[in-house]
Amino acid sequence: MNVDIVRLLHQHLPQLYVFTRVAGLGSFQAAATALGLPRSSISKKVSQLEEALGQRLLQRSTRQLCLTDEGASLLVSAQSLQGVLDSAASLKMAQQAEPAGRVKISSSTLIGERYLLPVIPELRRRFPKVALEFNITDEVVDLISQRVDIAVRVGHLPNSSLVAKKIGEKSWACYAAPSYLARAKPLTNPRELTQHPCLFFKNSQFAMDHWTFANNDGDTVNVAIDDAICGDDGRSLAALAAMGLGVVFVDPLLIQPELAAGSLVPVLTGWRHPEASPIHLVCLGREARNRAVDAVWQYLGEAMGSLTVDG
Structure with a gap:
């Protein structure tokens, strides 16, 4: 076969x-049964190949099929490539089929609970053949070594082979339970936090034990937090603060149920962290991800939307 024919056949694998x-x-019908496709789809694909080649490959009748001379010649040529055809065509047809496979998703605990998990039922409805594996942790996860396909990351991302889509911003402010504030010393200035038990995030790589604040006048204060209660699970810290154990420095986005219920209320309302950090959905580049990962990536980017709220 000449180069033009080979290229044309590649396009119609x-x-x-x-x-x-x-x-x-x-x-x-026999081919349709073997391939698990409707008979009409089989007939259409053969017609498409004949149209592309400009040759009749099969003579059809109500009782039998016969190869034309051109069809017989093509079949002989194709048989020498049958192993390649079997594997490559199967891959090509799989790409055109419904997404299927396993996708591993990583997220921090609070973002995972509040914003990732609620969109999973619809994801499963859309892609029932995609199996999901979750890595919900506040530890830093290496996507490559731990074989994570998609992750939610907070903060500015270093240059890497990953692609990122910004889905929101994370801010910080102080909150406490009304039961705690009823018995605690007044809290009107960030420097007074040294007189209050505080709950802060800490894991093996990072400790958020310095809280930075700015007010509307442009004043900035940095407070070193005493080691009262710390932990590597943001969900637990928010729950403990709602129990009246002290002041927590957290993104209002992630404690909306507690704020709505009144179990946490804002304190130091004239002060908040001076900068917001971007929230990204990150994934391997398109050339390195399969159809299942790409489908989940596209869906999560739309479904999680913008995570920024006023707090």
Whole structure:
């Protein structure tokens, strides 16, 4: 076969594969049964290949199929490539099929609970053949070594082979339970936090034990937090603060149920962290991700939307 024909056949690999199955099995129905496709789809793919080549490959009748001379010649040429055709066509047809496979998703605990998990039922409805594996942790996760396909990351990302889509921003402010504030010393200035038990995030790589504040006048204060209660699970810290154990420095985005219920209320309302950090959905580049990962990536980017709220 000349170069132009080879290129044309490459462009119509699924159709060529179907043609070889029809010719080998002797009928459209037998090929349809073997491939798990409707008979009409089999007939259409053969017609598409004939149109692309400008040649009749099969003579059809109500009782049998016969190869034309051109069809017989093509079948002989294709048989020498049958192993490649079988694997490559299967991959090509799988790409055109419904997304299927396993996708591993990583997120911090609070973002995972509040914003990732609620969109999973619809994701499963759309892609029932995609199996999901979750890595919900506040530890820093290496996507490559731990084989994570998609992750939610907070903060500015270093240059890497990952692609990122900004889905929101994370801010910080102080909150406490009304039961705690009823018995605690007044709290009107960030420097007074040294007189209050505080709850802060700490894991093996990072400790958020210095809280920075700015007010509307442009004043900035940095407070070193005493080691009262710390932990590596943001969900637990918010729950403990709601129990009246002290002041927590957290993104209002992630404690909306507690704020709505009144179990946490804002304190130091004239002060908040001077900078917001971006929230990204990150993933391997398109050339390195399969159809299942790409489908989940696209869905999460739309479903999680903008995570920024006023607090």
